[in-house]
Amino acid sequence: MSDRLALLPAALLLALLALPVVGLLGTTSPAEALAALWLPSTGEALWLSLRTTTLAIGLAALLGTPLAWRLSRSRSPWSRALLLVVELPVVLPPAVLGLALLAAYGRQGLLGPLLAAAGWSLPFGTGAVVVAQLVVGAPLYVLTATAAFRAVDEDLLLVARTLGAGPARAFLTVAVPVAAPGLITALGLAWSRALGEFGATLMFAGNLPGRTRTLPLAIYGAMESDLGQARAIAVLLVAVTAALLVGLRALGWRSST
Amino acid sequence: MIAWWLLACGAPREELVVLAASSLTEAFGDLEARFEEEHPDVDVVVAFAGTQTLATQVRQGLAADVIASADPAHAEALAAEGLTDAPRPFAANALVLATTGDVDLARLPEVERLVVGADEVPVGRYTAAMLDAAGERYGADWRAAVETRVVSREPSVRHALAKLVLGEADAAVVYATDLAAVDGVRGVALPAELAPPTTLVHARLTSAPHAELADAWMAMVEGPEGRALLASRGFALP
Numbered sequence: 001m002s003d004r005l006a007l008l009p010a011a012l013l014l015a016l017l018a019l020p021v022v023g024l025l026g027t028t029s030p031a032e033a034l035a036a037l038w039l040p041s042t043g044e045a046l047w048l049s050l051r052t053t054t055l056a057i058g059l060a061a062l063l064g065t066p067l068a069w070r071l072s073r074s075r076s077p078w079s080r081a082l083l084l085v086v087e088l089p090v091v092l093p094p095a096v097l098g099l100a101l102l103a104a105y106g107r108q109g110l111l112g113p114l115l116a117a118a119g120w121s122l123p124f125g126t127g128a129v130v131v132a133q134l135v136v137g138a139p140l141y142v143l144t145a146t147a148a149f150r151a152v153d154e155d156l157l158l159v160a161r162t163l164g165a166g167p168a169r170a171f172l173t174v175a176v177p178v179a180a181p182g183l184i185t186a187l188g189l190a191w192s193r194a195l196g197e198f199g200a201t202l203m204f205a206g207n208l209p210g211r212t213r214t215l216p217l218a219i220y221g222a223m224e225s226d227l228g229q230a231r232a233i234a235v236l237l238v239a240v241t242a243a244l245l246v247g248l249r250a251l252g253w254r255s256s257t
Numbered sequence: 258m259i260a261w262w263l264l265a266c267g268a269p270r271e272e273l274v275v276l277a278a279s280s281l282t283e284a285f286g287d288l289e290a291r292f293e294e295e296h297p298d299v300d301v302v303v304a305f306a307g308t309q310t311l312a313t314q315v316r317q318g319l320a321a322d323v324i325a326s327a328d329p330a331h332a333e334a335l336a337a338e339g340l341t342d343a344p345r346p347f348a349a350n351a352l353v354l355a356t357t358g359d360v361d362l363a364r365l366p367e368v369e370r371l372v373v374g375a376d377e378v379p380v381g382r383y384t385a386a387m388l389d390a391a392g393e394r395y396g397a398d399w400r401a402a403v404e405t406r407v408v409s410r411e412p413s414v415r416h417a418l419a420k421l422v423l424g425e426a427d428a429a430v431v432y433a434t435d436l437a438a439v440d441g442v443r444g445v446a447l448p449a450e451l452a453p454p455t456t457l458v459h460a461r462l463t464s465a466p467h468a469e470l471a472d473a474w475m476a477m478v479e480g481p482e483g484r485a486l487l488a489s490r491g492f493a494l495p
Contacts, residue, residue, distance in 0.1 A: 099423075108424045123425050124370065124408035206409025206420065207375060213410075220412055224309040224377035227316075 021238060028228075028235045036232035044210050045218035046236065052126060052214065053194040056133035057141070060190050064142045065183070069171065071142070072149030083146075090139045098203020101132060105204075128205035129212050137194035141186045148182020149175060184252035191248075192241045215240075270300045273470045274320065276311040277303050278327035278379075278457065279415045280350060280432045284490040285325070291486065292477055299470060307378050307413045315340050315462065322471040325459040325478075327432075328379035332458045344458035347478050348492040352383055352452040353444040355421055355436055356428040361445050362391055365428065366402035372417045372426040375410040379455070380417070384430040387452040394451070418442075434491040454493060 036042050067086075071079050089097055103109050105122040115121060122128045152175045160170040176183070198216040205212040207221070215237050222230035273292075277285050282305050289301040306314075308326045312335055315324060324341060326332040332344035354361070360368050374381030392400030408426065411417040418435050420426040421442055432455070436444045459478065461471045477483050484494050 102423055102425060106423065106425050202412070202416070206372070207411060208407070208409050221375055221377050223313065224307055224375065224412065227313055 024231065024234055024238065028231045030235075032228070032232045033235040033239065036229055037236055039229070041209060041213075042215075042218060042233050042236070045213050045215045045233075046240070048126070048129070048210065048213065049195055049215040050240075052129045053133055053137075053191055056130045056137055056194050057187060057191045059130075059134055060138035060141045060194075061187060064138050065145060065176075068142045068145035068186075069149050069175065071146045072152070083143075086139050086142050088139075089135050090143075094136065094197070094199025095203050097135065098132065098200035101128070101135065101200060101204040105131070123204060124206045124208070124212065126205075126211055129201055129214060132200040132204050133194035133197050136197050136200060137190035140193050141190035144186035144189055145179070145183050148179040148186065151182065152178045181252040184248050188245045188248040191244055195237065195241055195244070270298055271467060271470065273299055273301045273322050273467050273474060275301060275303045275323045275325065275474065276314060276319075276321050277305050277325040278308045278311065279305045279413050280327055280380075280434055281305065281325055281457070282415070283438055284348075284434070284487050284492065287486045287490070288478060288483060291482060292474060295477075296470070296473070301474070309377060318464075320464070320466055321462055322465040322467050323459055323461055323474055325457060327455065327457055328382075329456050329458050331379075332460055336460060339463060341460035341462050344460035345475070345479070346456045346458050346495045347475075347483070348457045348487045349454040349495060350432045350434055350457060350492060351449075351454050352380075352387055352430055352447055353433045353436065354428060354447060355418065355431050355442050355444050357421060357424070357442055358427050360428060362447060362451075363395060363399075366399060366406060368406055368427040370408045370426045370428075371403065371406040372409050372411055372420045372429040373407055374414055374417055374430070375412050378413060380414040380430070380432065381410060383452070383455055387430070387447060390451045437491045456495070457492070 037046065067082075071083060071086075092100065102123060104111060105115060105128075106112050107116070107121075107123070122131060156174050156178065157170050160174045161167070165173065196216055197214070198220065201212065201214060202217060202220075207213050207217050213221070215233065219230050219233045219237065222233055275285065275289075285303050285305075289303055292301050293299060304311075304314075304321075308328045308331050311324055311326065312331050315321065315335055316338075324332065324335070325347075326344070327350070329344065329346070332341070335341045336343055354365070356368070358368065365371065373384045376382060376385065388400060388403060392403075409417075409420065411420065414431050414435055417426075417429045418431050418439065421429045421431075422439055433444060433446075436442055459475055461468065461475065465471045478487075488494060
């Protein structure tokens with residue numbers, strides 16, 4: 001396709017993606033968004049969102065990186081089936097995912113009696129928020145990281161191994177640095193998805209200020225009472241997510257040069 | 258299905274859009290079927306949501322004909338802004354304590370998990386007022402203990418009920434009519450002096466694309482047929 005031919009559809013899609021955000025930003029001044037931040041309810045929700053997503057994405061990276069690596073090195077039918085398992089939560093509507101999480105960890109869920117016996121209860125707690133964010137964020141991390149690891153040349157690893165590095169050391173000193181820009185993109189995608197998580201959180205964790213009311217839930221709540229405030233918190237969420245993406249992008253750019 | 262498609266394509270049908278509070282889901286489902294029987298060339302589309310969401314949609318210029326609200330204050334505000342005609346009451350509802358266990362209001366602090374509506378939605382405000390009034394009767398300790406049992410403030414009455422039906426909560430404060438649609442949940446009536454009946458009102462939008470149909474719809478809701486259907490779904494009548 002010539003450059004000029006690609007221009008129109010590309011511009012159309014960009015406009016479709018950017019217009020709603022531009023419209024949203026147009027409804028609220030930065031001063032109003034900052035004022036919303038000083039409302040105790042918003043500050044509390046922002047702080048909860050930052051804490052829970054950091055934990056969720058930390059877990060996604062910790063558990064997801066080895067999985068992505070294994071998936072990237074294998075093209076067997078088994079690993080394709082595993083990829084499908086990873087993709088499943090992405091295709092479910094979030095509210096349905098919340099119901100599914102209750103069916104797994106709720107009182108009457110698969111693991112409910114086991115958790116209860118151990119004195120644990122996930123639903124309605126901050127742990128449930130983290131689990132919901134992990135389940136929606138981790139697939140994005142694993143899928144993107146798998147693609148990044150696929151680009152790591154097997155020969156590079158062989159060289160490292162012949163120089164005496166064990167598999168773990170070859171992975172950490174060769175594969176991870178080579179794939180770093182892709183891994184950072186993966187983190188950014190998963191993190192922003194976790195920050196925006198709404199449906200599964202509401203269904204699985206409920207809505208209680210300070211405990212489970214994250215920024216998206218606070219926005220939804222404000223929509224019922226004060227639309228201006230809802231917009232201001234939404235602009236705040238856009239700003240936080242944009243800062244996160246730009247920061248990670250800068251990190252990825254530095255690690256690739 | 259295919260027949261429905263052909264029908265839908267064959268005759269140009271007028272679309273009457275009714276915005277309704279979520280507590281009306283079943284009752285307005287019945288009314289929609291009845292209205293369409295009597296007006297075969299009309300397709301009634303009822304959009305259910307929290308009352309404030311509906312008010313927002315009206316303010317944003319959503320093309321609709323009638324709004325039915327669970328909170329007269331919201332409806333009065335819309336009318337004051339010139340967006341709707343004066344709202345008229347058409348039904349009343351009552352708060353109940355819904356539970357899967359065996360509690361009553363006095364022993365509410367004994368439940369493990371209580372779910373209520375968020376402060377932003379009418380059911381949440383009615384619930385807070387009811388609990389405050391009950392606190393006068395049972396004492397400040399009772400009120401404080403109830404507060405510690407609240408595990409979630411849900412954005413709509415149906416969300417609150419869902420948590421109870423799913424077995425994740427032990428009690429919830431909902432409207433009496435919400436319980437008609439579910440099994441396994443017991444409704445404990447609340448004293449009227451603590452929880453006065455709540456009024457549902459409806460109004461025609463000033464920008465209604467189908468003003469005459471809107472009037473016909475509201476007349477049916479207020480008329481004998483509407484009253485009978487609303488009563489059969491547990492609503493009280495003004």
